[in-house]
Amino acid sequence: METQTQTSPRPDYGIDAPGVVRNLFIGGSVAVLVWAVAFSGLLPRSEWTRFFVRNGSAMAIVCLGMGSYMYLSAKYGKIREREWLLDLKPGGWRGDETVLDVGCGLGVMLIGAAKRLSTGTATGIDIWQTQDLSGNNPDAARENARREGVADRVTILTADMRKIPFPDSHFDVVVSNAAIHNVYKADERATALREIARVLKPGGACILADVRHEAQYTSVLRAAGVTDVQRRDTSITSPLFALVSLGNVRFFVLIGRKPPASS
Numbered sequence: 001m002e003t004q005t006q007t008s009p010r011p012d013y014g015i016d017a018p019g020v021v022r023n024l025f026i027g028g029s030v031a032v033l034v035w036a037v038a039f040s041g042l043l044p045r046s047e048w049t050r051f052f053v054r055n056g057s058a059m060a061i062v063c064l065g066m067g068s069y070m071y072l073s074a075k076y077g078k079i080r081e082r083e084w085l086l087d088l089k090p091g092g093w094r095g096d097e098t099v100l101d102v103g104c105g106l107g108v109m110l111i112g113a114a115k116r117l118s119t120g121t122a123t124g125i126d127i128w129q130t131q132d133l134s135g136n137n138p139d140a141a142r143e144n145a146r147r148e149g150v151a152d153r154v155t156i157l158t159a160d161m162r163k164i165p166f167p168d169s170h171f172d173v174v175v176s177n178a179a180i181h182n183v184y185k186a187d188e189r190a191t192a193l194r195e196i197a198r199v200l201k202p203g204g205a206c207i208l209a210d211v212r213h214e215a216q217y218t219s220v221l222r223a224a225g226v227t228d229v230q231r232r233d234t235s236i237t238s239p240l241f242a243l244v245s246l247g248n249v250r251f252f253v254l255i256g257r258k259p260p261a262s263s
C-alpha cells in the first residue's frame with residue numbers, strides 16, 4: 001500500500017524593509033559597473049574616475065554585503081532569532097500567558113510565542129505597511145499561524161500601536177520586533193511605548209527588539225512604570241552593521257519588567 005506524507009508548506013515571514021534591500025542591490029550593482037568601467041581605463045581621466053577606481057569596489061562590497069545580509073537573515077534567520085528573543089523572557093514560559101505582539105507583521109514573534117503556550121493566547125496588532133515588510137497583510141499572517149499549527153491560539157487584529165485597543169493591565173507579555181522605529185515622530189513613538197506599558201500587567205514583561213532609539217525606549221518605559229529595563233546584547237554583526245550604516249542601524253533588545261502590584 002502506498003503511503004503519502006502531507007507536510008504543510010513552510011511559513012513565509014517576509015523581507016524587512018524590502019525597498020532598502022532593493023536599493024542596496026541596485027546601488028551595489030551600479031558601483032560594480034562604474035568601478036569596472038573606470039578601472040578598465042575606458043573613461044576619460046578625471047577626479048571622479050580616480051575616486052571610483054579607489055573606492056568603487058569598497059562601495060559595491062558594502063552595498064551588496066548589507067543587501068545580502070538583510071535578505072538572507074530575513075529569509076533564513078528569523079525563526080532562530082525569534083527563539084533567541086523569546087528565551088529571554090524573565091522566569092521562562094508557563095504556557096498560560098496572554099501575549100501581545102506589537103507590529104506583528106507576518107507573525108514571526110507572535111506565532112513563536114503561541115507555540116510556547118498551552119492554555120494562553122497570543123494577539124498580534126499591525127497596520128500592514130508593505131514598505132516595512134514584503135507581502136504584509138493579516139490573511140498572510142493568519143495563514144502562517146495555520147502552517148505552524150497554532151491558529152487556535154492566535155488572534156490577528158488591525159490596530160495602531162499608538163492606540164492599542166485593550167484595557168490597562170491586560171497582557172502578561174508584550175513582544176515587538178523591528179516595529180516601533182517605524183513610527184517616525186519621537187512623540188508618537190513615546191505614545192506607543194506608553195501604550196505598551198499601559199497594557200502590560202503588573203508583574204508582566206516586555207521584550208522589545210529594534211534598530212534605533214534605544215535611549216528613548218528605555219527612558220519612556222521607565223517613566224511609564226516598567227521600572228526594570230535591561231539591555232541584552234545582540235549578535236556580533238551588530239557593531240559591524242552600526243559601522244557600515246554610519247550609526248543608523250544599531251540592533252538592541254530591551255527586557256522590561258513591570259513590578260508586581262504589591263511592591
Ligand SMILES: C[S@@+](CC[C@H](N)C(=O)[O-])C[C@H]1O[C@@H](n2cnc3c(N)ncnc32)[C@H](O)[C@@H]1O
Binds near residue numbers: 104161177179180
Ligand atoms: C519590519 S516589520 C517587522 C514585522 C515583524 N515584527 C517581524 O519581526 O517580522 C515592521 C512592522 O511594523 C508595523 N507597523 C509600523 N507602524 C505601525 C503602527 N503605528 N502600528 C502597528 N504596526 C505598525 C508594519 O506594518 C510592519 O508590519
